[in-house]
Amino acid sequence: MKHMSNRDQILIAGCGDVGSQLGLNLAAAGHQVFGLRRNINQLPPAIQGIAADLSQTDTLKGLPQQLDTVFYVVAAGSREESVYRQAYSGGLQNLLQALQQQGIHPRQLFFVSSTAVYHQQNDEWVDESSATEPDNFSGRIMLDAEQIALQSGIPATVVRFSGIYGPGRNYMLSQVNRGTGYPADPPRYSNRIHRDDCVGVLQHLWRRSQQQPLAPVYLASDDQPAPLHEVGDWLAAQLGVEITERSARRTIGSKRCSNALLKQSGYQFRYPDYQSGYAELIKAFLR
Numbered sequence: 001m002k003h004m005s006n007r008d009q010i011l012i013a014g015c016g017d018v019g020s021q022l023g024l025n026l027a028a029a030g031h032q033v034f035g036l037r038r039n040i041n042q043l044p045p046a047i048q049g050i051a052a053d054l055s056q057t058d059t060l061k062g063l064p065q066q067l068d069t070v071f072y073v074v075a076a077g078s079r080e081e082s083v084y085r086q087a088y089s090g091g092l093q094n095l096l097q098a099l100q101q102q103g104i105h106p107r108q109l110f111f112v113s114s115t116a117v118y119h120q121q122n123d124e125w126v127d128e129s130s131a132t133e134p135d136n137f138s139g140r141i142m143l144d145a146e147q148i149a150l151q152s153g154i155p156a157t158v159v160r161f162s163g164i165y166g167p168g169r170n171y172m173l174s175q176v177n178r179g180t181g182y183p184a185d186p187p188r189y190s191n192r193i194h195r196d197d198c199v200g201v202l203q204h205l206w207r208r209s210q211q212q213p214l215a216p217v218y219l220a221s222d223d224q225p226a227p228l229h230e231v232g233d234w235l236a237a238q239l240g241v242e243i244t245e246r247s248a249r250r251t252i253g254s255k256r257c258s259n260a261l262l263k264q265s266g267y268q269f270r271y272p273d274y275q276s277g278y279a280e281l282i283k284a285f286l287r
């Protein structure tokens with residue numbers, strides 16, 4: 001077991017919303033945190049910025065000499081296939097190659113993936129052992145990237161987040177506030193995780209990885225998969241607005257994500273359901 005007072009060197013590639021919150025927590029715990037992204041101007045001072053583009057190998061030359069852990073938390077900036085490829089499979093491959101070329105051998109790699117890898121759409125429960133046969137490019141590229149992480153030669157863990165909600169992500173709240181709800185027929189299951197739990201899960205798994213090997217894949221989603229129209233209707237009631245039309249666009253899938261493995265590993269959700277997670281967000285939205 002590694003001595004806990006050690007100061008770890010940690011790289012967060014794709015240091016945006018989730019990455020920066022994670023980095024701040026790890027820096028506050030005494031670790032040295034590097035945050036890699038193209039634009040480092042907004043990074044908090046506790047995180048040492050590395051300005052680099054994961055799709056441009058020549059920008060990845062000056063990585064820190066020694067790294068204990070690498071978190072890959074990149075999000076594609078648009079829904080174009082080429083951008084997806086660059087952000088996930090291509091970017092990860094470039095980073096791994098740069099690490100290898102520079103003789104840097106992290107002990108642990110975390111790759112943040114998404115539940116887009118699942119194709120299920122008939123309200124099935126899915127977990128880490130469920131089939132993944134995505135019929136769209138985003139899911140297929142994520143699956144490719146997962147494989148690259150798991151076959152990297154570095155002990156690697158994939159964390160599949162469901163839909164992230166939280167501070168600053170007000171799309172659904174704004175929509176419902178305008179009176180637009182979701183069609184109730186047929187009901188479509190949606191799955192969520194609060195941004196703070198995304199950070200909490202990564203930190204929890206990182207801590208656990210210092211004591212014992214992790215599973216290759218964890219599904220990270222709260223306790224309560226819920227039909228989208230129910231979530232919309234609940235938000236409307238909280239906001240005190242009436243749903244006047246049910247025309248909001250929904251994704252096609254309908255599945256229920258199980259977080260049993262994550263909870264077995266000892267993780268306790270700060271926001272186990274959307275009602276608890278949205279309570280503060282609604283207050284801030286109405287302020």
Ligand SMILES: NC(=O)c1ccc[n+]([C@@H]2O[C@H](COP(=O)([O-])OP(=O)(O)OC[C@H]3O[C@@H](n4cnc5c(N)ncnc54)[C@H](OP(=O)(O)O)[C@@H]3O)[C@@H](O)[C@H]2O)c1
Nearest residue numbers: 014015016017018037038039053054073074075114163164
């Ligand atoms: N949003 C969801 O509902 C959802 C669902 C499931 C999984 N996820 C995953 O959750 C994770 C957290 O997302 P988030 O909300 O924290 O995203 P975010 O705030 O958009 O951060 C993503 C970061 O990636 C960086 N980035 C993008 N392309 C890059 C490139 N070519 N080179 C270097 N850096 C690059 C961006 O910085 P620059 O633009 O400055 O480079 C940004 O800081 C991501 O892995 C995402 O795929 C999200």
